[in-house]
Amino acid sequence: MLLSMPNALANTVGPLICHFILIVLFTSVALGRYEKPETLIRRTLLDGTCVVGSKGGKGRVAYLFSKEDGHVEWEDVVAHADVARRKGWEVEECEFVGTGHCGHFRGGGGRYVAVMRRMWEGIG
Secondary structure, three states: HHHOOOOOHHHOOHHHHHHHHHHHHHHHOOOOOOOHHHHHHHHHHOOOOHHHOOOOOOOOOOEEEOOOOOOHHHHHHHHHHHHHHOOOOEEEEEEEEOOOOOOOOHHHHHHHOOOOOOOOOEEE
């Protein structure tokens, strides 16, 4: 959250704002008002309407990951891909080496674009 704020705000009241948001979020989860964000994201991403769309068809999804990612565990990405595969979706897993979170394009742009093209165009 701090990285998305202007520097002046992030360096002054940013930590207070972030802590307030997190306290409200975690309190709501603890009281059972909302499910944990990671559970919601995982469930939503595996929802057929999100991937397949309203017209039906076969799901097609790509999982791009790196073992150097400091935000998302690569084992979770691979496990998520396995669940999608069991749903009968066309799944492509692509491991990048030496790239951090959201840095795969910068670390292997040609390969990244090729995976995206295959997924968008349905080229196996």
